[in-house]
Structures are given as structure tokens and as C-alpha cells.
Amino acid sequence: MENQEIYQxxxxxxxxxxxxxxxxxxNYNPKKFHSMLKARGGYATAVALLTPIRPPDGxxxxxxxxxxxxxxxxxxxxxxxxxxxxxxxxIQNIERRLKGLI
Numbered sequence: 807m808e809n810q811e812i813y814q815x816x817x818x819x820x821x822x823x824x825x826x827x828x829x830x831x832x833n834y835n836p837k838k839f840h841s842m843l844k845a846r847g848g849y850a851t852a853v854a855l856l857t858p859i860r861p862p863d864g865x866x867x868x869x870x871x872x873x874x875x876x877x878x879x880x881x882x883x884x885x886x887x888x889x890x891x892x893x894x895x896x897i898q899n900i901e902r903r904l905k906g907l908i
Contacts, residue, residue, distance in 0.1 A: 812887045817848025856896045
């Protein structure tokens with residue numbers, strides 16, 4: 807699979823993830839995530855959210871709801887093709903955030 811197809815699949819799966827969060831997590835609507843996704847696309851949104859050492863608020867909200875499976879970090883961590891798109895620093899941030907949760 808070519809990188810362009812992987813980027814496209816990432817964006818599609820992030821959109822699916824957003825829809826799942828809306829339907830499966832009570833009292834949480836990740837509007838900022840969705841607006842970033844629409845404005846920047848999947849990869850640029852992922853980089854913006856995963857580069858800082860401090861995780862975004864949505865990550866903590868999903869953990870408090872018991873839904874690590876719906877985090878962007880988990881989406882990327884579980885797919886080697888997605889992991890291949892990101893720098894070592896971002897992968898380390900993902901691993902730090904998920905440490906003890908997987």
C-alpha cells in the first residue's frame with residue numbers, strides 16, 4: 807500500500823472514530839477534534855495532537871470514560887502502517903500516553 811493510501815485511510819479511520827465517540831460516549835462531543843480534522847485533514851490533525859508531551863483533554867476524557875480504544879493514540883499504536891507515518895518522537899509520546907493502559 808502506498809503512503810498516500812495510508813494517509814487517506816488514517817483520515818477515514820479518524821472520522822469513523824469521531825462518529826463512534828459521538829454515538830458511544832455519553833456527554834462527550836469532541837467538536838474541536840472534528841473541526842481540526844475537517845480543516846487540516848487526518849495526518850496534520852494527528853501531528854498537532856500527538857506532538858506535545860501533554861496529551862489533549864480529549865485523551866483524558868476518553869480514559870475517564872473507560873474508552874482508550876477510541877483514542878487517537880490507540881488507533882495509531884495498533885496499526886503498524888499508521889505508526890510508519892510518524893516520527894520517533896511522536897511514537898514515543900504515544901507510547902508514554904498509553905503506558906500501563908495496553
